[in-house]
Amino acid sequence: MIDASGKVVIPGLIDAHRHTDFTLVQGLFSELGGGELLEEALALYHTAESTLGDSFFEAAWQLACLRQLTHGVTTVNAMDFTPALGAEAIGESGLRGVIGPELADFLTPASADDQLTAARRFIETHHDTYEGRVTASIAPGGEAGCSRRLWEGVAELRADYPELRLHTHLYDSAEADTMAAGSGADDPLDLLDRYGLLDERTLLTHLLHADRDDARRIADAGAHVLHCPTVYSYFQAGERTWFPLPALQRFGANVVIGLDDPFWFDSWDLVQEAKHARLLSNFEYGAQRWSSYDLLRMLTIDAARALGLDDRVGSVEPGKRADLVVIDVDTPRHQPYSNLPSVLTNTVTAGDIETVVVDGEVLVEDRAVESMDVERVREAATRQRERLQAHTGWETSLGGSTPPDGSILRRVSARPLLRAMKQYGRGVVTRHTW
Ligand SMILES: [Zn+2]
Structure with missing residues (x-):
């Protein structure tokens, strides 16, 4: 019984x-430009992967779970290169998560077949564990990061595991059509279609360079759109475009919200993310694209529908699992209020979140985290962050961070994608390095 x-x-x-793998870089990139960020992020990731080992990524997942909890985010749809560590961290912390091993053979050294084998192993081992709180998805990185062989393997995975969501980035660069042509398709949606991957179990992230016709095809297929406004408006890497919201709304596509890479812009507040979605869409397309209540639905029941979890979570009603957040609005910061959805989407911050319940278990009570050892998480994160800095030469101070002299990119062997970037310029892939 909770007195609310x-x-x-x-x-x-x-x-x-x-994405979660790189939670511990937070603050290092906050003042970089988009192109700089991309280069440094790639270099840092390869350094972390090759020299820091699992303990670095484990600490990242733990810190991410702690932040998720304290921000009232009970379910995450994650795409990462360390999915097994994620499944364990999410499961042990009491949270709910859909986790996809990110498949991107143009970005990482493992071959397409090796990545597909590992993904199959992940699904077999981790899908539907922790009383169903942890489930798996199939997560090809997108048209820019995957070879034709990888897409073929993804189609096989999907045929073998039809109950899983297909989670991918699409149209996040102006060269999306060119990249899809490399896999023999007319454009990214055609690429998915050819492999039988475009339907109501498909989650498409970004779509910044999609047009009205693409919006219609997405809506007709019943695919869901995952919109992450902050990271693009913060760094503005590449050409400035915005996703085709008016067309998506007109054709009835389900649009929901994600933080994407919160460690690049130093905020884990999903309510703020929704607010940014509203402001930026209003700025681009005219005011009142979404009401406050629309935003609340996007953060709860619409997102549950996108993930195929709406029979379990996303609304407060008998028969569903108890995933609940108690918010204190009984303070002068909020009172007197009349429009509650507006208060929840414009005024409330993480500090107002009092209690968090997942699957009927109280994980945060009266602002105290019950399901994780907060001090241990903090110590591990600090220790691993120091290791990262020692290995890479990044320096930090209260005023910010200083990258090491010269790009450490030069000390990292080029991957196919890096060569492509040099060939076409930085616009080829504006982001998403892991
Ligand atoms: Zn992403």
Whole structure:
């Protein structure tokens, strides 16, 4: 029994698209430009992968789970290169997560076949574990990061595991059509279609360079759109375009919200992310594209529908699992109020979140985290962050961070994607390095 009088109880929030591996770089990149960020991120990732080992990524997942909890995000849809560590961290912390091993043979040294084998092993081992709180997805990185062989293997995976979501990035660069042509398709949607990957179990992230016709095809297929506004408006890497919201709305596509790479812009607040989605869409397309209540639905039931979890979570009603967040709005910061959805999407911050329940278990009570050892998580994150800096030469101070002299990119052997970037310029892939 939880006394929530004077408080607001909402369904647990759902982050519909996030990467986690690199949580511990937070703050290093905050003042970089988009192109600089891309180069340094690639170099840092390869350094971390080759020299820091599992303990670095384990600490990253733990810190991410802690932040998720304290921000009232009870479910995350993650795409990462360390999915097994993620499954364990999510499961042990009591949270709910859909985790996809990111498949991208143009970005990482492992071959397409090796990555597909590892993904199959991940699904067999981790799907539907922790009383169903942890499930798997099939997560090809997108048209820019995957070879034709990889797409073929993804189609085989999907045929073998039809109950899983297909989670991918699409149209996140102006060269998306060119990259899809490399796999023998007319454009990225045609690529998915050819491999039988475009339907109501498909989650498409970004779509910044998609047009009205693409929006219609997405809506007709019943695929879901995962929108992550902050990272693009913060760094503005490449050509400035925005996803075709008016067309997506007109054709009835389900659009939901994700933080994407919160460690690049130093915020883990999903409610703020929704607010940014509204402001930026209003700025681009005219005011009132979404109401406050629309945003709340996008963060809860619409996201649950996208992930195929709406029979379990996303709303407060009998028969569903109890994923709940208790928010304290009984303070002068909020009172007096009349429009509750507006308060929840414009005024509330993580500090107002009092209690978090997942699957009927109280994970945060009266702002105290019950399901994780907060001090241990903090110590491990600090220790691993120091290792990262020692290995890479990044220096930090209260005023920010200083990259090492010269790009450490030069000390890292080029991957196919890096060569492509040099050939076409930085616009080829504006982001997404892991
Ligand atoms: Zn992403």
